[in-house]
Amino acid sequence: MIGSLESLVIDCPDTRELARFYSKLLGLEIVMYDDDWAEIVAADGGRPIIAFQQVEAYNPPQWPSQEVPQQMHLDVKVDDLDVGEAAVLELGATATGAGTATFRVYRDPAGHPFCLVNPAD
Template identity: 50%
Template sequence: MALATFGVVVLDCPDPRALAGFYAAVLGGTVEADPEDSAWVDLKVPAGPALAFQRAPGHQPPTWPAPDGSQQFHLDLTVADLDAAEKGVLELGARPLDTQDRARTFRVYADPAGHPFCLCAC
């Protein structure tokens, strides 16, 4: 018997509304935020677990790759067309981290707050 159920993946960031907007544009879904509280924003994703974004003053994104450090976590996002998805995430403000090997079935990016994520061919 499990002790808990999965709730949400939470990303620390400097601007929760902006980062929720980035992932809503990438994944779809509904951004839900309390107008009185700008420190926490939820993204209800149509297929998959919800994401939440929490204001973290002084947030320092991980360095990728970092032989002496950790990327902390990353999201794998499944896409039908790597090239089209890449174009879209770059237009939304992502930056490439590891995209040189075009023969691979994945490419690595950083979101606007610096969190690594992969686009993975399905």
């Protein structure tokens, strides 16, 4: 195992609206939200979380058509970003070069984005 699931991140036009919807649908608690990002978790605060990421000029998925595919990605928590990076690259991931001191963005072998994260505790 390289890491553990930290969050599922869903693109959306309105983080507050979607967080409220899924909070009520799943019985999860909203732990933070603003215009760009929102998070919901189980009442015990455990992981993984569901996060909502605001996207400008959002185009909703056109399921089952793939003209506009589903829009979400996984955040995988690792103890060390460098060690995690080496491991996912060996598995066939591609580094995008995007990220910060606490996360890095990759593409899986089919091109789906995912992040390795090492959030500040």
